[in-house]
Amino acid sequence: MKNGDFEPRIxxxxxxxxxxxxxxxxxxxxxxYPANIRIIRVMCSGxxxxxxxxxxxxxxxxxxxxxxxxxxxxxxxxxNYKAYARKVLIExxxxxxxxxxxxxxxxxxxxxxxxxxxxxxxxxxSEIKExxxxxxxxxxxxxxxxxxxxxxxxxxxxxxxxxxxxxxxxVAGE
Amino acid sequence: MPDVRIGVYVCHCGSNIADKVDCAGVAEFAGxxxxxxxxxxxxxxCADPGQDLIRKDIKDHKLNRVVVAxxxxxxxxxxxxxxxxxxxxxxxxxxxxxxxxxxSWVTEGREQATEKAKALVAAAVARVxxxxxxxxxxxxxxxxxxxxxxxxxxxxxxxxxAASGNQVVxxxxxxxxxxxxxxxxxxFPTLDCSACILTPKMVAAAQDExxxxxxxxxxxxxxxxxxxxxxxxxxxxxxxxxDKCTGCGICYNKCPAKVPNEFDEGxxxxxxxxxPFPQAVPNKPVIDRQNCTYFQKGKCGVCSKVCPTGxxxxxxxxxxxxxxxGAIIVSTGFETLxxxxxxxxxxxxxxxxxxxxxxxxxxxxxxxxxxxxVLKDGTVPKRVAVLHCVGxxxxxxxxxxxxxxxxxxxxxxxxxxxxxGGEVYSFYIDMRAFGKGYEEFYNRVMEExxxxxxxxxxxxxxxxxxxxVRTEDTLLGKYREVPVDLVVLNVATVPRAxxxxxxxxxxxxxxxxxFFLEAxxxxxxxxxxxxxxxxxxxxxxxxxxxxxxxxxxxxxAEALSLxxxxxxKISPVVxxxxxxxxxxxxxxxxLCPYGAVDFDDEKKVAVVNxxxxxxxxxxxxxxxxxxxxxxxxxxxxxxxxxxxxxAV
Ligand SMILES: Cc1cc2nc3c(=O)[nH]c(=O)nc-3n(C[C@H](O)[C@H](O)[C@H](O)COP(=O)(O)OP(=O)(O)OC[C@H]3O[C@@H](n4cnc5c(N)ncnc54)[C@H](O)[C@@H]3O)c2cc1C
Ligand code: FES
Numbered sequence: 120m121k122n123g124d125f126e127p128r129i130x131x132x133x134x135x136x137x138x139x140x141x142x143x144x145x146x147x148x149x150x151x152y153p154a155n156i157r158i159i160r161v162m163c164s165g166x167x168x169x170x171x172x173x174x175x176x177x178x179x180x181x182x183x184x185x186x187x188x189x190x191x192x193x194x195x196x197x198x199n200y201k202a203y204a205r206k207v208l209i210e211x212x213x214x215x216x217x218x219x220x221x222x223x224x225x226x227x228x229x230x231x232x233x234x235x236x237x238x239x240x241x242x243x244x245s246e247i248k249e250x251x252x253x254x255x256x257x258x259x260x261x262x263x264x265x266x267x268x269x270x271x272x273x274x275x276x277x278x279x280x281x282x283x284x285x286x287x288x289x290v291a292g293e
Numbered sequence: 294m295p296d297v298r299i300g301v302y303v304c305h306c307g308s309n310i311a312d313k314v315d316c317a318g319v320a321e322f323a324g325x326x327x328x329x330x331x332x333x334x335x336x337x338x339c340a341d342p343g344q345d346l347i348r349k350d351i352k353d354h355k356l357n358r359v360v361v362a363x364x365x366x367x368x369x370x371x372x373x374x375x376x377x378x379x380x381x382x383x384x385x386x387x388x389x390x391x392x393x394x395x396x397s398w399v400t401e402g403r404e405q406a407t408e409k410a411k412a413l414v415a416a417a418v419a420r421v422x423x424x425x426x427x428x429x430x431x432x433x434x435x436x437x438x439x440x441x442x443x444x445x446x447x448x449x450x451x452x453x454x455a456a457s458g459n460q461v462v463x464x465x466x467x468x469x470x471x472x473x474x475x476x477x478x479x480x481f482p483t484l485d486c487s488a489c490i491l492t493p494k495m496v497a498a499a500q501d502e503x504x505x506x507x508x509x510x511x512x513x514x515x516x517x518x519x520x521x522x523x524x525x526x527x528x529x530x531x532x533x534x535x536d537k538c539t540g541c542g543i544c545y546n547k548c549p550a551k552v553p554n555e556f557d558e559g560x561x562x563x564x565x566x567x568x569p570f571p572q573a574v575p576n577k578p579v580i581d582r583q584n585c586t587y588f589q590k591g592k593c594g595v596c597s598k599v600c601p602t603g604x605x606x607x608x609x610x611x612x613x614x615x616x617x618x619g620a621i622i623v624s625t626g627f628e629t630l631x632x633x634x635x636x637x638x639x640x641x642x643x644x645x646x647x648x649x650x651x652x653x654x655x656x657x658x659x660x661x662x663x664x665x666x667v668l669k670d671g672t673v674p675k676r677v678a679v680l681h682c683v684g685x686x687x688x689x690x691x692x693x694x695x696x697x698x699x700x701x702x703x704x705x706x707x708x709x710x711x712x713x714g715g716e717v718y719s720f721y722i723d724m725r726a727f728g729k730g731y732e733e734f735y736n737r738v739m740e741e742x743x744x745x746x747x748x749x750x751x752x753x754x755x756x757x758x759x760x761x762v763r764t765e766d767t768l769l770g771k772y773r774e775v776p777v778d779l780v781v782l783n784v785a786t787v788p789r790a791x792x793x794x795x796x797x798x799x800x801x802x803x804x805x806x807x808f809f810l811e812a813x814x815x816x817x818x819x820x821x822x823x824x825x826x827x828x829x830x831x832x833x834x835x836x837x838x839x840x841x842x843x844x845x846x847x848x849x850a851e852a853l854s855l856x857x858x859x860x861x862k863i864s865p866v867v868x869x870x871x872x873x874x875x876x877x878x879x880x881x882x883x884l885c886p887y888g889a890v891d892f893d894d895e896k897k898v899a900v901v902n903x904x905x906x907x908x909x910x911x912x913x914x915x916x917x918x919x920x921x922x923x924x925x926x927x928x929x930x931x932x933x934x935x936x937x938x939x940a941v
Contacts, residue, residue, distance in 0.1 A: 128939055130935060130938060136802075139365075143365045143394040145394075146394030146395060146399050147398070150399060154401075154402070154406060154409045157412050157413060157416070157938040157939070158395050159935060159938060160366070162909055162923070165909055165914060166909065166910030168913075168914045170928070171931060171932070171935060174932050188802075191793070192797070192802060194800060194822060195909035229802060230810065230822065231804050231805055231810060
C-alpha cells in the first residue's frame with residue numbers, strides 16, 4: 120500500500136489536569152500540529168482501561184495516544200503509575216491481536232508543555248504514516264499468500280510482566 | 294427514559310473558530326446526528342445572547358441535552374452548566390466539544406479543521422446521550438488557613454486573614470520568619486531600610502492572637518481536599534524549650550563552637566546554639582545539632598549549664614502534629630543561583646568576588662563587618678564592579694530575566710558608592726526599570742556618578758593580583774577589561790532546591806523554569822491545579838517586595854472568599870458501585886489513593902465513601918467485573934465518545 124496520501128486517525132485520551140491542559144496550551148500558543156488526532160478527556164490517565172484502547176482500534180483508529188501527568192505530578196497522586204503499569208498489559212494485548220506496538224503510546228505532558236504535546240502528535244503521525252493504516256489481523260491473514268510468510272505469532276505475557284501488571288492494578292483479582 | 298432531545302450549538306468565537314472552521318457546515322452536520330433536535334451556529338455562545346438562545350431552545354424545543362462546540366471545557370464548562378441550570382435542566386446534561394484550543398488554533402487547513410470539528414461534535418453528541426443528572430454536594434469549610442513559608446508574602450497573607458478574625462498557622466522551615474527580605478540592607482526604589490519595614494510586620498505576626506507560628510518546621514503530608522485538608526507538620530527539635538526560654542542570649546554568648554553564619558551568607562561566624570539574626574522572630578535560639586559539640590562528641594553541655602531557666606533540652610525530639618485546614622497558601626519564595634556553577638565569574642576562585650546577598654550583608658549594620666564594605670584583607674575597595682544578570686537571560690543557565698535584578702543592582706551600586714566613595718562600575722545588558730518610581734531611581738543613581746557600561750560582565754579574571762571584569766561594551770563596540778578591587782555578582786533568582794518535593798506535597802504543578810505554576814498566567818495568578826491551594830510571592834517567579842506583598846494579600850483574599858462562603862462545593866464526579874455486578878474481589882480497595890473504597894462484609898461488595906473519593910477513576914479502570922464506575926466518566930459515555938470520534 121502506498122502510504123503517501125494516507126492520513127492516520129489517532130485517538131488521544133488525555134488526563135484533565137496535565138495533558139489536556141497541555142493540549143489547550145498548544146492551542147493558546149497557536150502551535151500548529153497535524154489534525155489527525157482527536158482528543159477525549161478523562162480526569163486521570165489512571166482511568167484509562169485497556170478496553171478503551173481496544174475499542175478505538177476496533178472502531179478503526181490507526182493509533183492511540185494516552186497521556187498523563189509526569190511521574191510524581193498526577194493530580195491524584197499515582198494514577199499515572201497505574202497507567203504505566205497497565206501499559207505493559209495493553210502492549211501485550213495489542214501484540215496478541217497482532218497490532219504493531221508503534222500504534223500505542225503512553226506519554227507524560229504537563230500543563231505547560233504545549234509545544235511538547237504538538238511535537239509528540241507530529242512524531243506519532245509520521246511514525247504511523249510510515250507503517251501504514253491499521254488493518255485487523257484477520258484481514259491481513261486473508262491476504263497472506265501461502266508461503267508468503269506466517270501470521271504473527273501470539274505473544275504471551277511473561278510471568279514477571281504479569282506481576283508488574285497485577286501490582287499496578289492492570290489486572291484485578293488473583 | 295423520556296425521549297432524548299439534544300441541542301447543538303457551534304460557536305464562531307468571533308473569528309477565532311470561524312476563520313478555520315466552517316461553523317455553519319458543522320451545525321448542519323450536527324443537525325443530522327441521531328437524537329439532535331436542533332443545531333445552530335452563533336457568533337459568541339458564552340455571551341448573554343448566546344446563552345439566552347440555549348435557554349429559549351430548552352423551553353421551546355423541550356431540549357433535555359445540550360452540546361456546545363466552542364473553547365476548552367476548562368474555560369467555559371462552568372458557564373454553560375449554569376445556563377442549563379437557569380433553564381431548569383440539570384447541569385450535567387451538558388457536554389462541550391473543544392473546537393478552538395484543539396482545532397481552529399492548532400490546524401493549518403480549513404478542510405481538516407472542519408472535519409475534525411465535526412468528529413468532536415459527533416463524539417460529544419454520542420456521549421451526552423448517556424449523561425445522567427448529578428447533584429453537587431456541599432461540605433463545611435474549615436475556617437483555618439495554613440501559610441507555608443514566612444517570608445514577606447506569607448507574613449502579609451497571614452496578617453490579612455488574621456485581621457478578619459480567622460485563624461492562621463504559619464509553617465516556616467528556618468528558625469525565624471522573614472525570608473530573603475530580612476537579609477537585605479536597603480530596599481529600592483525608596484532606599485528605606487529593610488529591617489525597619491519588615492520587623493514590625495514580623496512582630497505583628499508573632500503577637501497576633503489569630504496567628505500561630507511554627508518555625509523550624511516543615512509540612513510532611515497533605516491529605517483531604519479544599520475545605521478539609523489534613524496536614525501533617527514536622528516540628529523539628531529545637532533543643533530549646535520555647536516556653537522556658539526568655540531569649541536572654543547567655544547560651545550563645547558562651548557556646549564555644551563556631552560555624553559559618555548562613556544568614557550572613559557565610560561571611561561571618563555564628564555559634565552552634567544561635568539566633569539567626571538580632572531581629573529574629575521568635576527571638577529564641579536553636580541548636581544546630583550537626584555542629585554542636587555535645588551532639589557530635591557527647592561532651593560540652595555549656596549552654597545547658599549557663600541557661601538560667603533550664604530551657605536547653607538535649608533530649609527533645611521532632612514532633613509530628615496533624616492539623617485541619619480549609620485553605621493553604623504556599624509562599625516558599627526563591628533562592629539565588631549557586632555562583633560556582635559558572636567558574637568564569639571567579640566566585641570561589643578569587644577572594645574579592647562576592648554575591649549580591651553577601652554584599653547586602655556587608656553593608657548591613659548588623660552584618661559581619663558592622664556595615665563596612667571591606668575586602669578580604671580589611672581594606673576599603675577603591676573600585677567596585679556590580680554585574681547584572683549573572684546567570685539570568687543566559688541560555689547556559691537561566692533563560693528568564695530575574696525581574697528585580699536591574700533594580701537591586703542599581704541599589705547595590707548606589708550603596709557601594711555611598712559606603713566606599715570609590716569608583717563604581719555597573720555592567721548591564723539593558724536596563725529594566727519597570728515599576729513605580731523605578732525609572733526615577735535609575736536617573737537618581739546615574740547622577741551619582743556611577744559608570745554604566747552597557748555590556749554583560751562575562752568573565753572575571755585575576756592578573757598579577759588584580760581583578761578585571763571582561764565585557765563587550767556594546768555602546769563603544771569594543772571588548773574591555775576593567776580593573777577593579779571588588780566584584781559583586783547579582784546572580785539569578787532560582788526556584789528553591791526542594792521546589793519539586795514541595796510541589797508534589799501540595800499538588801502544585803511547575804513551569805519549565807521550575808517555579809510554581811499558576812492556574813492561569815493572566816487571570817488566575819494565585820490559584821493552582823488543586824482547589825484551595827494558593828501560591829504567592831517569589832515561589833511563582835522572581836518578584837520584588839511590592840509584588841510579593843500584593844500577591845500575599847491577594848492569596849489572603851482567595852482564602853477568605855472560601856472561608857466567607859462557609860461551604861465548599863464537592864463535585865458529584867465520584868466512583869459508584871453496581872452492587873449486583875461486584876464480585877467482591879477487593880482489587881479497588883488497594884488501588885484507591887484516598888482509601889475511599891470500603892468493603893461491606895455482609896453484602897460482600899465494595900462501598901464508595903463519596904466524601905473522600907475524588908473521582909480519578911483508577912478503581913473503575915481496573916474493575917474486572919465492570920461493577921465500579923465513575924459518574925460522568927462512565928464506560929458507556931467514554932466508549933460512545935471513542936466510537937463516534939472516528940466516525941467522520
Ligand atoms: C540580593 C537581593 C536584593 C533584593 N533587593 C530588593 C529590594 O531592594 N527591593 C525589593 O522590592 N525587593 C528586593 N529583593 C527581592 C525580595 O527579596 C523578594 O521580593 C522577597 O524576599 C520575596 O518574598 P517571599 O516571601 O515571596 O519569599 P522569601 O523571601 O524567599 O521567603 C520565603 C520563606 O519561606 C520559607 N520556606 C521556604 N521553603 C519552605 C518550606 N518548604 N517549608 C516552610 N518554609 C519554607 C523560607 O525559609 C522563607 O522564610 C531582593 C532580592 C535579592 C536576592
Ligand atoms: S491527573 Fe494527570 S495522570 Fe492523573
